[in-house]
Amino acid sequence: MATIQDVAKKAGLSRTTVSRVINEHPYVTEEKKRLVTQAMQELNYVPNSSARRLRRQQTETIAVYVPRITNPFFSHLVEVMEKEAARKGYQLILCQTRYKKEQERNFLELLKTKQVDGLILTSIENDWSEFEPYLSFGPIVVCNEYSDSAQVPSVYLNQIEGSYLGTKHLIDQGYTKIGYCTGNHKSSRVSKDRKIGFLQALDEAGIMMKEEWFFYNAYSVQDGFAAFKKLSELDDKPQAVFTGSDEVAAGIAKAAFDAGWKVPEDLAIIGFDNQPLAALMDLTTVEQPIDTIAKQAMNLMVEAIQAKKPLSRKEVILPFQLIKRSST
Amino acid sequence: MATIQDVAKKAGLSRTTVSRVINEHPYVTEEKKRLVTQAMQELNYVPNSSARRLRRQQTETIAVYVPRITNPFFSHLVEVMEKEAARKGYQLILCQTRYKKEQERNFLELLKTKQVDGLILTSIENDWSEFEPYLSFGPIVVCNEYSDSAQVPSVYLNQIEGSYLGTKHLIDQGYTKIGYCTGNHKSSRVSKDRKIGFLQALDEAGIMMKEEWFFYNAYSVQDGFAAFKKLSELDDKPQAVFTGSDEVAAGIAKAAFDAGWKVPEDLAIIGFDNQPLAALMDLTTVEQPIDTIAKQAMNLMVEAIQAKKPLSRKEVILPFQLIKRSST
DNA sequence: CGAATTCATGAAATCGTTTTCATAATCAGA
DNA sequence: TCTGATTATGAAAACGATTTCATGAATTCG
Incomplete structure (x- = not known):
């Protein structure tokens, strides 16, 4: 591996000048610049980035x-x-x-x-x-x-707004029994706010929520399957469900379909993110830019x-x- | 930022000994090890990785x-x-x-x-x-x-085997008019071999392929939509289609469904990769580990x-x- | 007990750059 | 022509670690 020293020697100049050429400092004559460039090429020289990092502190x-x-x-x-x-x-x-x-x-x-x-x-x-x-x-x-x-x-x-927007949409469509299926990750502010927005929309519309309509720890398609299973076994089932991601929504939609349910007649579903998956499954969703x-x-x-x-x-x-x- | 020198000074030892402690070299007494560790803690010292990289050359x-x-x-x-x-x-x-x-x-x-x-x-x-x-x-x-x-x-x-496996499956199901929808990326050996395996399976079964049943540059769900559109406008349509990825397969399946086609009766589709998406859309697929x-x-x-x-x-x-x- | 190991430590060299400082040479302005 | 800025270059000092080499002390061995 050629070093800057080798280049300097070959070009008959100092390390400093070589460094100046590399870093495009002013104050180097065209003549020397040419010499250095040529030497670098001949030696197949590339600056060592560790050395550079050390010196530059970045x-x-x-x-x-x-x-x-x-x-x-x-x-x-x-x-x-x-x-x-x-x-x-x-x-x-x-x-x-x-x-x-x-x-x-x-x-x-x-x-x-x-x-x-x-x-x-x-x-x-x-x-x-x-x-x-x-x-x-x-x-x-x-x-x-x-x-x-x-x-x-x-x-x-503002995730409060996001989930409010989605939930409001469900309410506007006439649903009054709405489930909530998300990750509900403890340390996540996103999770907390989504829930706030959801509840706020319900509250404004004077809609009641049942404890058993909350489904947590749902992140993947697989989790969506599981959520649907739980949901379908309830005596008093929600008519619609708000989800935290398109994957979960897709999982629920698929499980519902497999169980012979019609979407949205038997169960309306709203996703989150607007991923390609959502278009594929024809899911209404809240898009994030x-x-x-x-x-x-x-x-x-x-x-x-x-x-x-x-x-x-x-x-x-x-x-x-x-x-x-x-x-x- | 504290350096190894600072630690050495604080511990009343040399840089060398400090370095030895850091790198768990033998030949350091417990006593000095303790001194160094303590000094490091007090100074909130962490080795600078750029310096280390330079010296170690890795x-x-x-x-x-x-x-x-x-x-x-x-x-x-x-x-x-x-x-x-x-x-x-x-x-x-x-x-x-x-x-x-x-x-x-x-x-x-x-x-x-x-x-x-x-x-x-x-x-x-x-x-x-x-x-x-x-x-x-x-x-x-x-x-x-x-x-x-x-x-x-x-x-x-061995992608020849992979596509052969998938294509053979379609043939075994009784399909004789089979389309081929992949990226067909020029510089990709994977692409080339997939095509070879596909053609090989057809050949072995004595099945003919039509030029118009090849659909290229298909990578995404969106591309699947487009491929279906082209396919559906053909006079002589394939009964089945082999695809290069689950996304493309899913796109075709969705477009077909939207057009009122039945899968697999009107069009059989096989994907590739076995991604969550494939389970979701109930796609037969060739799994890669x-x-x-x-x-x-x-x-x-x-x-x-x-x-x-x-x-x-x-x-x-x-x-x-x-x-x-x-x-x- | 003397020689050969092994253990424990530090001084100094090294990794390959960039930057500071010093020094000439050239140029512009009075 | 002298002064002060600008241009051009190099020597040497960083940057912050690890590694080599040297040196003594402690231990083992015959």
Whole structure:
């Protein structure tokens, strides 16, 4: 492996000048620039990035936290982020927290040990106080999830509004017995707010909710199957169900279909996210502008890294959209 | 930021001893070990990974190439790889090539500039000769895709067998007019072999194929819609269609359903991958053992990095499985 | 008991860059 | 022509770890 020293020797110049050429500093004559470029080419030289990182104290790498990359919502988020990051000369390190507090904390070391310039969180398992101390090591940006105590920029949607929008739609369609089937993840603000919005819509319409119409821990298609099974065994069944994701909605729809139920006549279903799956299953759903969330979060991050200033609290709140299909 | 020097001073010892404690070298008395540990704690010291990388000449980071992370096949692959890598103390850098030759080549710099210890390719756009020169910078492992000229380990499935298996199944069900709807990506060996296996099955059964029953560039649900539209406008329509992915199959199934067709009576459909989507849409499909592919590829990579020996050609070929559902 | 190991530590070299500082040479303005 | 800025270059000091080499002390062995 050729080093900058080798190039310098070959070109008959100093390391400094070579470095200047590499980094496009001014004050290098065309003549020397040519010499250096040629020497670099002949030696097949490439700057060693570890050395550069050490000296520059920056890594041009950003860590992105997701629970699991196979969740389409998060893979979409990551796809856009990676694209945006690459465009700006940054790499992405993928951190799957698997909904585990400890996993999430482990990855924090990346920031502390200077392996990444910053952290983007798309989900939050731990209390914000766990993150707080790491802010001195580099910027953190929150997106999708949010926390009132987080003193960093957050790009998110007002999930109260989102679930209100979806629930209101069900109510407007005339349903009065409405089930609620979501992950209801304890540490998630998104979960909490969704529930608030849901209840708020019911409340405004003067509609009652029954304890047995809540179905929790539903994340996947499989969970949707299970939820339907429970639902179908109730004496007093809901006429419609609000879900936390298109996967769950799709699972319920499929199970209902297999059981000979008609959607929406026997059971109306509303999904969340508007993924390709929703179009496929003809599910009404609440759309989240994933592309925009991802881009904005990444932009804030790169800005923060380059400004080298600590980030302050800042909220970017984006709007939802209802996509009406035949499941409601 | 505290450095190793600060710790050494605080503990009244040399950098060397501190380093020994950090790296668990033998030959340090318990007494000094305690002193160092305490000093590290008090100073909130963490080793700087850039410095460590520079000295050690390794990064504990692996780059994974995928076309797009939103493709469920690849996100599944990456999920398992990340898990496996984390378990072994490695990080993953995500590289989305977006099916572009140039993007793919750009990411090669990561290896050359020593930002990663190795490369795992799950898709290949460029000719192998483009990768060849980079082998001197670190190990490369191919998985899913494969190339005869690649002198590195490859973990893959014999796609000729896979599509043969699926096509044979359609033939066994009595279909004689069979369409073929895949990506048919030019640079992909997978694509080529799938077609070979398909034609082979037809050939063995003495079945004729019509040019108009080939539908190419189909990757997504959306593409499935389009393919069905074309198919349905033919005078002589196929009775069954072999597809390259569950998404495409699902798209066709949905479009067919919307058009009032019955599956499989009016059109039989077989997918590929056995993703959650396939269960949802009740699609017969050819299953690929994604978990195993991912794990094996990652193991080979870590082994290669740690052995520090150049990798030689080696093939790990895994088996397919047919999942029969109601779409055929 | 002397020689050969093994254990324990530190000084200094090293990894490959970028940055600071110093020094000339050139140029512009009075 | 002198002064002060601008341009062009290199020597040497960082960046923060690990590793080599040297050296003594303690232990084992014949």
